[in-house]
Amino acid sequence: MFRSRRLLAVFFFCGLICGAALWSVFDGSMHPMARAADEKPAAAAPSDAEQLRAEMAMFMADYHTSNLWFAARSENWPLAAYYWDKVTVHLNSATAGDPTKQADLAAIKAALDRSPVASIDQAIDKKDLRAFGEAYRNLLQGCFNCHKVAGMDYLRPRFPVPPSSAIINVDPKAEWPK
């Protein structure tokens, strides 16, 4: 009994690890934003698994972009830089894709180019909260531009409201845990 339970636990964790590994392999190519660029209205409907992956990936984009805002607002610049890195991974994978789909990607890239991604970098580097606010506003516009290109103008982002991450302390002066 004990032995089979242990075996079960081992299988369970192997499953988790394999799942996570597969996720990281497919996340780039199956990213919803990339998928948005890939899909024509005539394309076959995505499978449930694809849809779930897409939603999970966007959920993460949502989470990281929100966390970025709260970190910067607390002027915790190293944490803001950390989250911004995560957001740029989503943005990069959104515009990477099949070269045969370049026409669609060009539209999406043009939408993103209107959002001054570089100015978020600069604001974080300079620890400039005012510049960050302006750049973040433009980033949200860039997010929305792409949702519009994808025919989803009902996905309208806003400045995030708390709570974002409930467990990561954005206070740069926090002293606990030591």
Ligand code: HEC
């Ligand atoms: C390249 C295009 C593109 C860009 C850029 C983009 N998105 Fe999206 N986003 C999509 C598409 C397509 C969906 C719908 C995904 C689905 O559920 O099939 C989506 C869905 C979402 C959702 C809803 C997820 C859910 O199912 O609950 C959120 C939240 C979101 N995006 C946030 C963002 C944020 C924040 C940014 C900017 C940092 C951003 N997106 C940039 C294309 C994009």
